[in-house]
Amino acid sequence: MNLKKTVILGAAVAGLLGSSMAIAAEQFIGLPSYRVGPYAAGGSGIFGGWIDYMQMINERDGGINGVKLAWEECETEYNNARGVECYERLKEKGETGNSVFQPLSTGITYSVLDKVAKDKIPLVTMGYGRTDAADGRVFPYVFPLITTYWSQATTMIKYIAGKEGGTDKLKGKKIALLYHDSAYGKESHAVLEKMAERYGYELTKLAVAHPGNEQQSQWLQIRQLRPDWVILWGWGVMNPTALKSAAKTGFSREKMVGVWWSGAEEDTVPAGSAAKGFTAAGYNVAGADYPVIKDIEKFVYAKGHGNMEDKSRVGSVYYNRGVVHGLITVEAIRKAQEKYGKGKALTGEQVRWGFENLDMDDKRLGELGATGFLPPLKTSCMDHEGSGKVKYQQWDGNKWNVVTDWIDADKELVRGMIEESAAAYAKEKGITPRDCSKEM
Amino acid sequence: MQFFFEVLIGGLLSGVLYALVALGFVLIYKASGVFNFAQGAMVFFAALTFVGFLEVLPGWTGLEDGGRAVFWLAFVLSLTAMVVLAIATEKFVLRPLVNQPPITLFMATIGLTFLVEGIAQGIWGANVRGLDLGIADVPIEYMMENFNILISSFDVFAAAVAAVLVAALALFFQYTRIGRALRAVADDHQAALSIGIPLRHIWVIVWAVAGFVALVAGMIWGARNGVQFALTFTALKALPVLILGGFTSVPGAIVGGLIIGASEKLAEVYVGPFVGGGIESWFPYILALGFLLVRPEGLFGEKHIDRV
Numbered sequence: 014m015n016l017k018k019t020v021i022l023g024a025a026v027a028g029l030l031g032s033s034m035a036i037a038a039e040q041f042i043g044l045p046s047y048r049v050g051p052y053a054a055g056g057s058g059i060f061g062g063w064i065d066y067m068q069m070i071n072e073r074d075g076g077i078n079g080v081k082l083a084w085e086e087c088e089t090e091y092n093n094a095r096g097v098e099c100y101e102r103l104k105e106k107g108e109t110g111n112s113v114f115q116p117l118s119t120g121i122t123y124s125v126l127d128k129v130a131k132d133k134i135p136l137v138t139m140g141y142g143r144t145d146a147a148d149g150r151v152f153p154y155v156f157p158l159i160t161t162y163w164s165q166a167t168t169m170i171k172y173i174a175g176k177e178g179g180t181d182k183l184k185g186k187k188i189a190l191l192y193h194d195s196a197y198g199k200e201s202h203a204v205l206e207k208m209a210e211r212y213g214y215e216l217t218k219l220a221v222a223h224p225g226n227e228q229q230s231q232w233l234q235i236r237q238l239r240p241d242w243v244i245l246w247g248w249g250v251m252n253p254t255a256l257k258s259a260a261k262t263g264f265s266r267e268k269m270v271g272v273w274w275s276g277a278e279e280d281t282v283p284a285g286s287a288a289k290g291f292t293a294a295g296y297n298v299a300g301a302d303y304p305v306i307k308d309i310e311k312f313v314y315a316k317g318h319g320n321m322e323d324k325s326r327v328g329s330v331y332y333n334r335g336v337v338h339g340l341i342t343v344e345a346i347r348k349a350q351e352k353y354g355k356g357k358a359l360t361g362e363q364v365r366w367g368f369e370n371l372d373m374d375d376k377r378l379g380e381l382g383a384t385g386f387l388p389p390l391k392t393s394c395m396d397h398e399g400s401g402k403v404k405y406q407q408w409d410g411n412k413w414n415v416v417t418d419w420i421d422a423d424k425e426l427v428r429g430m431i432e433e434s435a436a437a438y439a440k441e442k443g444i445t446p447r448d449c450s451k452e453m
Numbered sequence: 454m455q456f457f458f459e460v461l462i463g464g465l466l467s468g469v470l471y472a473l474v475a476l477g478f479v480l481i482y483k484a485s486g487v488f489n490f491a492q493g494a495m496v497f498f499a500a501l502t503f504v505g506f507l508e509v510l511p512g513w514t515g516l517e518d519g520g521r522a523v524f525w526l527a528f529v530l531s532l533t534a535m536v537v538l539a540i541a542t543e544k545f546v547l548r549p550l551v552n553q554p555p556i557t558l559f560m561a562t563i564g565l566t567f568l569v570e571g572i573a574q575g576i577w578g579a580n581v582r583g584l585d586l587g588i589a590d591v592p593i594e595y596m597m598e599n600f601n602i603l604i605s606s607f608d609v610f611a612a613a614v615a616a617v618l619v620a621a622l623a624l625f626f627q628y629t630r631i632g633r634a635l636r637a638v639a640d641d642h643q644a645a646l647s648i649g650i651p652l653r654h655i656w657v658i659v660w661a662v663a664g665f666v667a668l669v670a671g672m673i674w675g676a677r678n679g680v681q682f683a684l685t686f687t688a689l690k691a692l693p694v695l696i697l698g699g700f701t702s703v704p705g706a707i708v709g710g711l712i713i714g715a716s717e718k719l720a721e722v723y724v725g726p727f728v729g730g731g732i733e734s735w736f737p738y739i740l741a742l743g744f745l746l747v748r749p750e751g752l753f754g755e756k757h758i759d760r761v
Contacts, residue, residue: 049571051682053579194731220731224686226678227733229463230721236603237456250683253581257677261590261605279581283679287590322578 038358039083040076040346041107042067045099045116050090051224052249054279055331059117060086061320062335063342065309065327068320070343072312077347078355083107089121096121104132112364113137113342119197127442129154134361135345135368139338140273140296144200147398148435149369150446156368156397158341159296159390162272163430164401164422166201168294169270170208171420172405173242184213189235191228191255192246194220201246201272207426225251232258245271245293252280253288260287270294273403277330281408289410294403297337297387299413301328304382305336330406330413337387344381345371369394369452388419394449401427459602460722461715466608468694468714470673473615475691475698475706476622477666482700483626484635484659485547486555486642490562493688494569495664498538500671500680503531504584505577528668535664536657538569543656551652552642570685581681586672611673615707618669622662623703635659639701693737697744699754708752713737 044063047056067082076082085106087099096116103111114129115137116122122142129136130153137156138146144163146155173188174180190205192198202218209216217238219231225247232255235243243264245255252275259266267290271280276293301310306328313319314327326332349359349367359367373381373390388402401422406413439446474496481489489495506527511518516526546561590607597603626632638645638655646652671680674687690713698709720736750756 048579049574051685053574054581054681057579194734218730220725220729222731222734224683226674226683226686227467227690229467230460230718230725230733233456233460233463233603234722250678250681250686253583253679254677257590261592262603263592279681283581283583283681285583285585323580326580 038080038356039108040080040112040358041109042082042084042113042342043099043103043106043111044084044086045089045096045103045114045121046086047089047091047117049088050092052091055277056091056117057321058277058279058326058329058331059335059338061326062332063338064320064335065313066305066336066339067343068318069309069312070339072316072318073308077343078350080346080350080356080358082343089116089118091118093118093120093124097124100125100128104134107358109358109360110134112346112359112361113368115139115338115342117141126155132361133365135365137342137368139341140334141197145431145434145438147396147431149394149397150449151435151439151444152397153447154365156392158368158392158398159337159388159400160403160422161398161401161427162200163204163427164398165272165294165403166204167208167423167427168403168420169244170205170212171423172270172292172417174212175417180212186214186242187217187238187240188214189217189219189238189240189243190246191219191221191231191235191243193225193248193251194222197248198246203430204427205244208423221247221251221255224249226254228254228258232262232264235264236262241268243269245269245275247271247275247280253284256281256284256291257287266290267292270405276406276413278413279331286410288408290407292405292407292416295330295406296403297330297333298385298404298406298415299328299330299333303386305340305386306333308382309336333386340381340383340387341371341373341390344373368392369397371399394447394452455601460718462602462604463608464715464718465711466604466612466714467718468710468712469612469615469707470608470670470710471690471694471714472707472710473611473618473666473670473673474687475694475710476619476703477663477670478691478695479700479703479706480622480659480663480666483639485558485656486639487558487562488555488700489663490559491565491569492663492667492691493685494566494573495535495538495667496671496674496687497682497684498569498573499531499535499664499668500584500675500684501573501577502534503527503668503672504582504675504680506530531668532665535668536661539657539660539664542660543653547656548653570682574682579682581679584672584675584680586676588676590677607677614669614673618666619703619707626703631655631658690737693741695751696741697751699751702751702753705751705753713740716740
């Protein structure tokens with residue numbers, strides 16, 4: 014072989030290699046995370062679990078139909094201005110732009126709500142954000158997936174009713190709502206009031222000023238009121254403070270039910286023995302005995318690629334919540350590939366279709382190694398929530414134990430309120446709701 | 454009436470805890486005329502360092518996990534860390550800014566806040582930790598049985614610790630050479646230097662003492678609510694206390710703390726229900742503002758007189 018032939022052959026091989034490298038598509042996912050600042054404990058757990066799941070998909074499956082997942086974190090510190098900056102910084106990254114924006118902050122969600130439809134990037138808000146965005150006709154790019162605050166509030170009353178022996182036993186009962194004095198904390202008021210009218214319980218609302226590290230006045234009022242149940246709608250330091258104050262005033266933790274942002278190890282461990290017996294809602298459960306977590310340990314941690322500095326947090330509530338974010342995001346991309354082409358990197362608009370057509374039934378959850386880990390989920394143009402189901406877990410002093418099956422929300426009540434609120438939003442913003450019969 | 458006294462006593466005990474944080478501010482302000490914005494961050498840093506050492510020391514030394522030896526060793530090491538922080542602050546922040554306007558020093562402490570918060574989380578991680586000082590946070594049985602008034606034994610313990618600290622610091626400022634030197638430095642940096650007071654040493658000492666106060670406050674607040682970033686917010690509770698009590702008075706911090714603690718709790722219980730509740734966060738500021746209008750220097754602050 015002379016030199017000329019060698020050069021031509023080399024160039025051809027290089028060209029082939031180059032072209033094969035060029036067609037190895039990557040799906041970019043921008044992560045507006047918070048690992049420093051006031052809510053770093055939650056952020057590091059959730060984003061750690063999410064990244065570990067994506068890493069596992071790359072290591073175990075070689076990506077989604079050969080499309081590797083790529084991601085980049087942008088630190089928001091849970092700050093709205095930084096969140097918007099991260100949104101702008103991430104939106105055009107990757108070969109097809111950012112696939113999805115999930116800020117884990119209601120404030121940032123509201124800040125980018127009007128931008129996402131224009132930029133055609135799905136905004137996924139699992140367990141936070143704007144509840145009426147579950148009406149996909151008005152909010153085509155927003156997905157408050159799995160369950161919303163309103164759904165959760167109805168499951169709390171169902172849970173309490175179950176403990177009391179039925180909804181008919183709620184009449185005359187006293188329920189105190191101890192809530193974070195913010196838009197988040199007030200989110201449940203309308204639903205709990207409507208249910209109070211229906212079932213005849215007496216609702217007393219007690220606001221706790223941010224950050225919630227002083228609750229003496231509220232708990233002295235609770236001591237005087239002597240409620241049958243206390244619903245804890247807290248966040249951050251407010252949660253352990255509430256549990257400790259309950260212990261101090263002698264209120265049984267068995268009679269306290271928390272929101273899912275009150276039900277992580279970060280809320281109970283600082284309260285020590287005062288947290289024992291406390292029950293909280295969750296759209297995911299704690300525990301490392303699920304095949305999906307075992308796979309993360311096998312394909313990620315065993316190779317030294319784990320994201321968590323403290324590996325003991327694998328299987329904690331927040332970590333598993335991050336895995337749920339990963340699971341659903343990957344499933345949406347997989348679903349969208351079925352429509353727009355397997356093995357291709359997709360745009361945000363295409364991934365949005367995937368989120369709107371999720372069908373994660375028990376069988377599919379079983380295939381994903383996540384039976385019981387999160388509830389079955391089926392979304393549509395009409396319904397961007399997809400489930401509404403919640404499980405309850407109880408803290409035994411060392412770990413969370415699941416104490417109920419999935420409890421379904423009062424869909425009739427919640428859906429009516431969602432549609433009413435979404436219609437008002439559409440009118441205010443001049444949005445013409447989509448005709449879902451024309452969507453496929 | 455029993456309920457009123459329950460709220461009042463609870464408020465007074467909370468007020469002592471606010472005063473404990475306010476003390477840190479007062480110390481630095483007295484000695485350097487600097488409003489130390491980083492005091493909340495120092496409380497967080499100190500408490501996180503303490504629980505961090507509690508976690509790692511048994512592995513490093515073989516001492517019994519949760520034992521007294523580990524506790525005291527962690528305390529000494531944390532205190533050392535606060536002294537190191539004081540030395541570093543003097544060398545890299547204060548020394549280059551000697552004789553600069555107070556606003557410059559204040560801005561520098563804002564920068565210091567972010568640095569200290571970042572260093573604390575960088576070294577020890579962002580995990581939320583529990584802290585058990587061995588003092589149960591339960592009602593005192595005698596008060597419950599005889600008066601049906603709920604008073605926490607932990608709050609009484611915290612109040613006692615704060616009272617001892619205040620007494621010790623008041624004596625220190627009043628009757629020791631260093632205390633007098635601190636007051637001289639606070640009055641005028643250059644004049645103090647001209648009569649041979651070693652400004653650098655004084656600043657290191659006062660920041661180290663403020664670090665010690667931050668450690669004690671951090672341990673108490675950390676044992677109450679967990680050691681987490683929210684400890685930095687304790688500084689917010691101290692601000693109205695300072696306005697009320699005066700930035701330069703140790704007894705003022707205590708009296709201010711008691712007034713703020715009691716009034717915010719009474720307001721929350723008796724006024725809160727009429728305005729939607731959750732007024733504890735802003736009521737003390739309204740009260741402090743009212744005081745400012747009548748007595749700008751605070752209850753015990755030094756009256757500022759300028760020659761015209």
